[in-house]
Amino acid sequence: MINCLPLVMVLICAAACAEAFEWQTASPESQGMSSAKLAALGEQLEAHNTKALLIIRHDRIVYERYARGWSRNKRHYTASLAKALVGGVSLMLALDDGRLSADDLACKYVPPWRDDPLKSKITIRHLATHCSGIEDAEEEGESHEQLEGWKGDFWKRKPNPFLSARDQAPVIFEPGSQAAYSNPGMGMLSYCIAATLKGAPGPDVKTLLTKRVMDPIGVPRGEWSMSYGQSFELDGLVLHANWGGGGYSPNAVARVGRLMLRKGNWDGAQLVSPEAVEMVTTDAGMPTPDRTEGIGLRSGLCWWLNSDGVLSKLPRDAFFGSGAGNQLLIVIPSLDLIVVRNGSALGGSFWDPIQELLLNPLMEAIVKAPYAPSELIEGLTFAPVEEIVRRAEGSDNWPITWADDDMQYAAYGDGWGFDLPTERKLSLGFVRIVGGPAEFMGANIAAPSGERTGDGAKGPKASGMLMVNGVLYMLLRNVGNSQLAWSSDRGRTWQWGFRFEHSFGCPSFLNFGRDYEGARDGYVYVYSSDGPSAYESYDGVVLGRVPRDRIRERGAYEFFVELDRDGIPAWTSEIAEHGPVFTYAGHCARLDAAYSPGIKRYLLALGFDHHGGWGIFDAPEPWGPWSTAFFTTGWDVGDTHSYRLPSRWISADGLTMHLVFSGRKHGDTDYDAFCVRRMELRLRR
Helix, strand or coil: CCCCCCHHHHHHHHHHHHHHCCCEECCCHHHCECHHHHHHHHHHHHCCCEEEEEEEECCEEEEEEECCCCCCCCCEECHHHHHHHHHHHHHHHHHHCCCCCCCCEHHHCCHHHCCCCCHHHCEHHHHHCCCCCECCCCCCCCCCCCCCHHHHHHHHCCCCHHHHHHHHCCECCCCCCCCCCCHHHHHHHHHHHHHHCCCCCCCCHHHHHHHHHHCCCCCCHHHEECHHHCCEEECCEEECCCCCCCEECHHHHHHHHHHHHCCCEECCEECCCHHHHHHHHCCCCCCCCCCCCCCCCEECCCCEECCCCCCCCCCCCCEEEEECCCEEEEEEHHHCEEEEEEECCCCCCCHHHHHHHHHHHHHHCECCCCCCECCCEEEEEECCHHHCEEECCCCEEEEEEECCCCCEEEEEECECCCCCCCCCCECEEEEEEECCCCCCEEEEECCCCCCECCCHHHCCEEEEEEEECCEEEEEEECCCCEEEEEECCCCCCCEEEEEECCCCCCCEEEECCHHHCCCCCCEEEEEEECCCCCCCCEEEEEEEEEECCCCCCHHHCEEEEEECCCCCEEEECCHHHCCCCEEEEEEECCEEEEEECCCCEEEEEEECCCCCCEEEEEECECCECCEEEEEECCCCCCCEEEEECCHHHCCCCCCEEEEEEEECEECCEECCCEEEEEEEEEECC
């Protein structure tokens, strides 16, 4: 059944989204890539005939380089990159609409093939994977202009390339039995799609692409062309070449890549279903191309894949469009990465120089996170910098907890909290915060028994806050190594308890809901970087736990050692026998942890240094196994630290959170404050 109902709604919503979207730029480091290595890659490619190189990560342009006379918005010929941009995208739409299926016989749409003993066996899948057996219109050592007979007619488009592909190109092996590149075979795929469009609102492939994809994703008409700038007619069909003959700007190519990366979603408008995107970018299960003379990639439907890992340094979910002269669109979903390259041939066989000169150096430019990408959280988007709320300027640190009175209690360092600056600057002071993340109010709490003075490492500071059963608990750092304190009157008076004298130099509690509501068990959990100081980065994170009714008893604590082969944690009462619950050599500094009930994940916000390198890691249990939800080596607001995840400001579905952080002056803005920034999580489908 043909699915037409969503079309009008998609077009209206998509048009609004397209107007809003423009590429934003960011430093490579802010998106987990190396500036120096990208610069070296760009120089190397420029020395090898590259006219345009555009690299996009996490929806931000991190690197672009153009030869003289070229730009992001100037069209470049596609060659066979059109097989993906035109052929693959139009097939995806036809599949999504239910106009055909991958295993339909092509003769269903090509009546002259019905009585041919071989052509009658060809399927849509065969055509889209170069496994149809239709001979290619090539001869070794001869240019297209030199070719004679039907092959020359095909490339010269005289009188009609589709006539050559349909009637004159022979089938040279059993369809589906092997892989052999075929431009005429790809052309016949376009014929089949056009046949399904007869009488439809978009009566041909170009109209289909224009209305359903290129206009909605905001590609100006002057930045793309297809089918050699012409159409052809045969059997009452308006036909367009999908094997070549296109002209797309790097911007246009990258936008198509973005649509594919986001599984058909364009800023909230689902232009094509995720299932259809997956259908064309998943291994089609057909024979592998011959690899005796170089790398050959397996095929999706009109897209090349790394599904068997033949490109050993790339993730296996990478997919590609490619054309003569090494015109390339590279999409790697697991790395949230899009690359466009235009120019002339890099040299040698097709994929080998691409691997050596582009793909391998590209992978080396990615700063690797310590754990694999989250299987649940696809990505995380921060509100624009200008929307960051800054209060309590001149104060930092801000461990925070959700109390029984529905307010939040926090501690600040090296400042005055929410009061105006005075001569008395505290290294440890306390505040109460009322309201939501957009309109909160903060008030200082006078607490002489808890307040401390001294700048930097010379002053005691809070590193963790937690309320349990109406009692406010605090973990204090810079006291060799750390110390527990508690308040039974919401921060006005404090009592002081034991110290951790081994490791646990900057500990933080795992926060659950209001007054510790929703905790997984009867324990309170404490994380810390595995060292004595809050000013160094260590190799791992350690974890302790204590019964929630014995938090003040040092002897009641036990410490994580390891997971056994069944994933069950082992614990010890001897702190010196602890093991790491999280490992990232030389990159474990200040941290915070919270449970998000909406997505049922434990979230660890870990600073790697004090220069904007940090990440959010998720796990199904407090002890892991961990995966990476967000990772950066240079955040977009400069030198920042102390990343906090207030439980009260996590939405019920877990998809909207608000980060509290501090930092230094960046540009004209001083982030030495109580800084709040909205985060939106995208979950994998």
